Amino acid sequence: MTDELPKIDAGGDALPAAGQPLLRIEGVAKTFGTFRAVDGVSLDIKAGEFFALLGPSGCGKTTLLRMLAGFEAPDEGRILLGGRDIAQALPHERPINMMFQNYALFPHLSVRDNIAFGLKRAGMARGDIATRVAEMIALVKLEGLEKRKPDQLSGGQRQRVALARALARRPQLLLLDEPLAALDKKLRESTQGELMELQRRLGMTFIIVTHDQEEAMTMASRIGVMKAGKLAQVASPRELYEAPRSRWIAEFVGDINLFDGESKLRDGHRLIIGTRDAGALVVAEPREGVGAGKLAVAIRPEKVKLSRRGPVSVAGRETAINSLDGVVADICYLGGTTTYKVKLDAGGIVQASVPNSARLDVDAYSLNQHVVAWFTPDDCVVLQS
Amino acid sequence: MSSRRIFARPARFAAIAPYVWMLLFFLVPFGFVLKISLSQTAIAQPPYEPVFDLMAGWEALKAAFAALSIDNFRLIASDDIYVFAYVRSLTVAVTATALLLVIGYPIAYGMARLPKRWQAVAMVLVIVPFWTSFLIRIYAWINILQHDGLLNQILLALHLVSQPVVWLSTDTAMYIGIVYSYLPFMILPLYATLAKMEPVLEEAASDLGAPPWQVFWLVTFPLSLPGVGAGVLLCFIPIVGEFVIPDLLAGSNSLMIGQTLWLEFFTNKDWPVASAAAIVLLVLLLVPLLLYERLQKRQLEQGR
Numbered sequence: 001m002t003d004e005l006p007k008i009d010a011g012g013d014a015l016p017a018a019g020q021p022l023l024r025i026e027g028v029a030k031t032f033g034t035f036r037a038v039d040g041v042s043l044d045i046k047a048g049e050f051f052a053l054l055g056p057s058g059c060g061k062t063t064l065l066r067m068l069a070g071f072e073a074p075d076e077g078r079i080l081l082g083g084r085d086i087a088q089a090l091p092h093e094r095p096i097n098m099m100f101q102n103y104a105l106f107p108h109l110s111v112r113d114n115i116a117f118g119l120k121r122a123g124m125a126r127g128d129i130a131t132r133v134a135e136m137i138a139l140v141k142l143e144g145l146e147k148r149k150p151d152q153l154s155g156g157q158r159q160r161v162a163l164a165r166a167l168a169r170r171p172q173l174l175l176l177d178e179p180l181a182a183l184d185k186k187l188r189e190s191t192q193g194e195l196m197e198l199q200r201r202l203g204m205t206f207i208i209v210t211h212d213q214e215e216a217m218t219m220a221s222r223i224g225v226m227k228a229g230k231l232a233q234v235a236s237p238r239e240l241y242e243a244p245r246s247r248w249i250a251e252f253v254g255d256i257n258l259f260d261g262e263s264k265l266r267d268g269h270r271l272i273i274g275t276r277d278a279g280a281l282v283v284a285e286p287r288e289g290v291g292a293g294k295l296a297v298a299i300r301p302e303k304v305k306l307s308r309r310g311p312v313s314v315a316g317r318e319t320a321i322n323s324l325d326g327v328v329a330d331i332c333y334l335g336g337t338t339t340y341k342v343k344l345d346a347g348g349i350v351q352a353s354v355p356n357s358a359r360l361d362v363d364a365y366s367l368n369q370h371v372v373a374w375f376t377p378d379d380c381v382v383l384q385s
Numbered sequence: 386m387s388s389r390r391i392f393a394r395p396a397r398f399a400a401i402a403p404y405v406w407m408l409l410f411f412l413v414p415f416g417f418v419l420k421i422s423l424s425q426t427a428i429a430q431p432p433y434e435p436v437f438d439l440m441a442g443w444e445a446l447k448a449a450f451a452a453l454s455i456d457n458f459r460l461i462a463s464d465d466i467y468v469f470a471y472v473r474s475l476t477v478a479v480t481a482t483a484l485l486l487v488i489g490y491p492i493a494y495g496m497a498r499l500p501k502r503w504q505a506v507a508m509v510l511v512i513v514p515f516w517t518s519f520l521i522r523i524y525a526w527i528n529i530l531q532h533d534g535l536l537n538q539i540l541l542a543l544h545l546v547s548q549p550v551v552w553l554s555t556d557t558a559m560y561i562g563i564v565y566s567y568l569p570f571m572i573l574p575l576y577a578t579l580a581k582m583e584p585v586l587e588e589a590a591s592d593l594g595a596p597p598w599q600v601f602w603l604v605t606f607p608l609s610l611p612g613v614g615a616g617v618l619l620c621f622i623p624i625v626g627e628f629v630i631p632d633l634l635a636g637s638n639s640l641m642i643g644q645t646l647w648l649e650f651f652t653n654k655d656w657p658v659a660s661a662a663a664i665v666l667l668v669l670l671l672v673p674l675l676l677y678e679r680l681q682k683r684q685l686e687q688g689r
Contacts, residue, residue, distance in 0.1 A: 071588055091591040104589040108607050117603075118593035169594065 277348025
């Protein structure tokens, strides 16, 4: 028991065979009373992945993470780590470590003893513990603070101790529960970079739980969006943003303009959709299974261009560029970009995010100015309403 | 004038209030007791001499001071009765406090882990015995423990014993009484610290590979030490001076210091010796108190 401290770098026998996922979640469900917190989630995670579970609060992402750590036992389903079912194993029996939200550092132990805690439990020799702790302290740049107690540290330092403590045992899988939520914005952004660096360098598998989609997009190579206990979509950040599978995901991830309507005409690879608020829109052929009944056209604000007279290319207009007339109803200057809300003559409102590429405001539009908002069919996503 | 200034600064008044309280209700009476402990017994009213008479003039006062002596303390140190009483009091208090800790800790821990609304119920259940007079509860124990009492009836009915067991007037009965009476004083401070503790710390320990007993011993228990200290003191100190429970439930062959004090005061009418015994008891009790205070101070400093 004591000598099987898991080591991912040693290529131990617990590692999955080539092509097999490190972690396989199969139909896992968990019910609290009558509330189904996690409702039949299946997911494969490959070794070395940085995976993010993203969702609003109460979507079940934390419960799923807690089942991976062993703090909750699933009512249904299996959790296979390297082929072994660990669904019912106790937390201290799993080669998985967790970095807790608010860190859960032991207040009565020094930085060094916090980091050494897991190593001592694994029955490591004293000399090896000292070496590993020093290694960890160097890794998270906490030299000189070894003897401090957690409440003598800043928020950022505490976060590092928590990370070092969770990494010290070299777990096969590191779980991070909202690891950056307690940091201020600047520190959060620099820490995101450091976490990614660390994950790449150690080649470890990370699963992070977050409600912050920017954080998930920045760090993760794959994101699982959860809604009401179910995985709504598992995709790369780019796919999630550019090809959301549902109206809900489109709205949850980033800003988006949505126009409800119905399919009117199919023309080759183009589809014409009649919308209530923006007139007829030409869109690229939607993915399989979408196209009948009530639809919504989704377009990201940064893909909506504004101009005084309409699309630059005349040819473009003929190859069915959507161009909508309107007046500027609201201007929101954000530094790098400016978001304009354009009240369309057709009735709706479209948001356009325009980069402020020049310092002087020659390009800027003013309130109540007449503009044309335009975008190509390929920039639209058609969603089932 | 000065009273107006005091009321204009309620915070300052609040800060000196505990000192006024200490002065009036602890230091002044303590001065009286100390003085009596240095006096000699006399068949008089009050039953000791010398008596300070502030009206008698300076010379008389000086003579009274000269008449004070530490003879009573010498007597206490030399007479086995007192030494035995102190030793027995401390033994009983240490044993009972250890029992209280062992019994009270799991109860407090269980309470702290209950769902919030059940915690309030459990709290009431712990406090509810206080609504009945302490004496009545001890007399109830006499009833339960006597020859044909409830305990023996149950034991006989379960065939655990064939003869009624003698409980009353034994140390067992006394320990039952003490543990029963002091349990809330152990549970409440323990519960307060354990309820404040974040359960996520225990999860973190188990996540880092600690089996349940290590989680308790390495995380839960060390973090509950302030509560343990408070509970131990709240029980230990009054148990050392306990009079009623040993008097009613224990045998009469060995006395605790509280009982000895009672005898000296009310049976022997020897106020000076009783006062001296009380002073020695106080000094003995100051030792654990100071230790606890140093411990707390160290924890506070570490906390910074």
